[in-house]
Amino acid sequence: MGALLKFGALLLAAVAACVAWEDGDVWDYDGHKLKDSDFLALWPLPQKVQSSAVSFQLSASRFQFTHAEGSSAGSDCSILQNAFRRYFDYIFGFTKKDRDQRRRNAAGSEVLELQVAITSPDAECDGFPSLTSDESCLETFSQLVYEDAYGARNINKTGVSDFPRFAHRGVLLDSSRHYLPLKVILANLEAMAMNKYNVFHWHISDDQSFPYVSRMFPDLSQKGSYHPYTHVYTPADVKMVIEFARMRGIRVIAEFDTPGHTQSWGFGQKDLLTPCYTGSSPSGTYGPVNPILNTTYDFMAGFFKEISTVFPDAYVHLGGDEVDFSCWKSNPDIQKFMDQQGFGKDYSKLESFYIQSSTDKGYMVWQEVFDNGVKVGWTVVEVWKSSELEEELYNVTGAGYTTILSAPWYLDYISYGQDWQNYYKVEPLTFKGTDAQKKLVIGGEACLWGEYVDASNLTPRLWPRASAVAERLWSDQGVRDISDAYVRLVQHRCRMVERGIPAEPLFTGYCRHEYSGV
């Protein structure tokens, strides 16, 4: 996506720029190097910004978003229609449309149009975002607009060349440890778009509850959710989340973590879990998914077939982390199967046996699946363990796997003070390895696991701490100045608050408009 500004009576043209002016001049530049924070608190900081003191006004009654000549987007492009409405609202708030064109400012120092150029074969914009989608120009534009002392909207002549450093920029939310009402998920998708995140990693089920309403296996949520009416995601809910995300250029990657983390599945699907034994008799408790029964694979094939139609993204996340082998070890049938397969006492081979059989979509897995030696194609490995992190990255990329980094960004671990700085200081590519290996690290994820968060506290705990991760994943590797980031992030946080997101404060101070909830 590119964007062009029309100001005065001039129609502008530019290429390969996010927000661009061209009027015959070269870039106007103040002559001295600006600090990053001078750029009106842009967050995340674009790759290149050339600012100037030349300012133009924007009138809520005359400003319009238009389709640039040559844009592939049709006038019905749903994503743009929606984005125009959203960003107009962010920029102008509630204002009256001026119907009297005679009051038009004749001085020419006014921006009348933002021309948005889309390069995509999909004129109606009905497709779903992918790794290569880019929806972020309008956010940058909205951040460039500021109010003067009279509240009038202004934008300075600014050249922005922008693209993300990493293609996969995700936030993980966990709707199993606590159910997250739809409203909470949608609000956080809004906040993600403000921070140019493009992946919602939806850790939808776990041991504690199974809130996803499956059409094929309704008992899973009927019996496995906290409550089958009030604590579930219906097919309509899931559709709404996906569409809301799509409008913001955000992919939804669903995670149905197996074979561990599946206690809640057991209530609604008979024989799915492994019966654990004490000595020679079943103890009455259950372990991970039972990997030796054909019924397990029939169920999983059917279930993931449904998932791959319900969730349009090219990837699904299969989990595969923290499988506790003790229950498998206790079960005599499993022991027998291990012998038959020649797995010896290596239960990671049994896990591999299980994982390899689950889906035909592209998939993501947690690092244990790699660590256990599974070899499959089209897999993205998510590295989450902080111990021996650099070695793990070296090994995973060395084996040729596409990699996502989440280990340094477990935002559920809170501590006193400005921990956003720790997230910000991370450099994902310090591990030893060839350039080819480093290119395999396509991004990272801020993970807010659900043990201690729900509707009451999730949003302020996530923002602006996740904003620090967002800039690390978006901006140039050289953007690392903590003091500068602080100045911009304080303002970006207030911007989120003004847009209705209860992002928590970084430190003492205030926003012009404080959060109006409790």
Added chain:
Amino acid sequence: MGALLKFGALLLAAVAACVAWEDGDVWDYDGHKLKDSDFLALWPLPQKVQSSAVSFQLSASRFQFTHAEGSSAGSDCSILQNAFRRYFDYIFGFTKKDRDQRRRNAAGSEVLELQVAITSPDAECDGFPSLTSDESCLETFSQLVYEDAYGARNINKTGVSDFPRFAHRGVLLDSSRHYLPLKVILANLEAMAMNKYNVFHWHISDDQSFPYVSRMFPDLSQKGSYHPYTHVYTPADVKMVIEFARMRGIRVIAEFDTPGHTQSWGFGQKDLLTPCYTGSSPSGTYGPVNPILNTTYDFMAGFFKEISTVFPDAYVHLGGDEVDFSCWKSNPDIQKFMDQQGFGKDYSKLESFYIQSSTDKGYMVWQEVFDNGVKVGWTVVEVWKSSELEEELYNVTGAGYTTILSAPWYLDYISYGQDWQNYYKVEPLTFKGTDAQKKLVIGGEACLWGEYVDASNLTPRLWPRASAVAERLWSDQGVRDISDAYVRLVQHRCRMVERGIPAEPLFTGYCRHEYSGV
């Protein structure tokens, strides 16, 4: 306050009990000792609860709160009027009043009235709460009511004898590091009442901002607040906070911390702060309040005279903590004054000189004022330093001072996991000392300093972590079972959520009605 229940056609009488039945039987008791958590998640746990399996229904259309015979409260008692409305709402939510008395349940297994008996000479209840006030019976009653499977309200025959272990149970909020909108303060007063807190310690000003609008010295907030329109407390705001608190039996103790923590005062009051020196010339920065000028004492006398009329409580908190002596030391005029007074190099004597001169109300101070050797009457010392805590308690009480403990309950220090348990495990009276010394510890305070909290995140960060402190200050010393507390607190937290307080979760799980905000 006492409360009596009328059920069926019987009018009951009881004495010295919070919620009492008397119908000729002795207390019905299940025969085996009940666990604390069996008592319907009462929080904080009353001193004595005798429960039974005998249940009575409550009909929203017929139940009423009434004044018990002999109650000193007039029918216009504003506090009761307000409390009846609030607790009816908590118990029944929105229901239709049944105007048709013929549908009356004739079986007699129904509670028709809660008779509330007040013992106070103040019939109209126009007075302000004090250390000896008790407003908590209705909260206990509301916690005893439960819904059966059909949603019908029930209460089991239960004898409750209740009183607080400590008279002073406070929450400190800081409206200087971040401005707290009125809505946030009121919501937290609501939550305090649900936890039987009875003191709101309002740390209203500090270095960062001065939001209190003084009638005598309007420049203090005009120039010292974050913004003189949007980030101040007007006299009407302050009145509303005090009245809202009064209705809930909560005292409002205002803290205007001096002589340190006063940078924001300097903007609106010329010559109030000490000019710091570099060598022989002023550095342009300012230190604590200047204790050597008559103008300082004239100002403080006028200011605190206003404060003592605006805030009706018998106590005001004068602060006195963390005074940095380096600026005083640098100033030649102060050095000269020290010599004249014979203080030598002991700047704590200078602080004492200042503190002794400020107000004629009863007052609270932070522990440094005691540590520095000030000797004054009618003073409450608040102990906040964790190092050498037991020794400090021994010394302060040994010197005969009434003492408030806040050191173990600095709730701004967050950490991963269930830190409420640390607050809960505290036993305030383990320090060595006589019984007389221990009696001087009249309570404690949960302090949520404002560096990292504002409207966006304050409420879920405070609750239910402050609930743990509430039970420690209210319940018997022997109530210390963490597992039992967990079970009750999980339910109490959901009760707060249902009443509109975004209290955060203790751990995985769910509430029947999740918080409906973001």
